[in-house]
Amino acid sequence: MIDASPLASMQRSLRQCLSKMAALLYHHGYVLETVSIPHRGLERHDVAKLSSASSEWQTCERVLINSEAASWNEHNRLVLTSLGRELLFDMFGEGAADCA
Known part of the structure; x- marks a missing residue:
């Protein structure tokens, strides 16, 4: 059975x-x-270079920011939030992008 809940979809x-x-x-x-x-x-x-290179980047950036999985840090740079990092590590393993 496929979970069609809004949370699963997000x-x-x-x-x-x-x-x-x-x-x-x-x-x-x-x-x-x-x-x-x-x-x-x-x-x-x-970010502007990546946006110019791929329309998919623009869509993903918007989804990640709107879902609060990414944000702009105090240095005005795009970073993943704790939600984004948790999902990233779940997908790729913490060793793939270890922030320790």
Whole structure:
């Protein structure tokens, strides 16, 4: 039986966006730690480059921010929130983007 609840649908969407984000970061020379470590993050000009390179990035960025899985940190850089990191580590394992 497939869980069609709004929460399950949101988690599926977030997981799809995190997966796409990870692939796009990799293809453009970044690592997951860029967005998984709260004091690092992607600067706005890097986000603009990724947005220009892929319309999928724009959609995923919007989904992640609207769901509060990503936000802009105090350095004005895009980072994953604790929700985004929890889902990321659940998907890829903490060793893939270890923020310890």
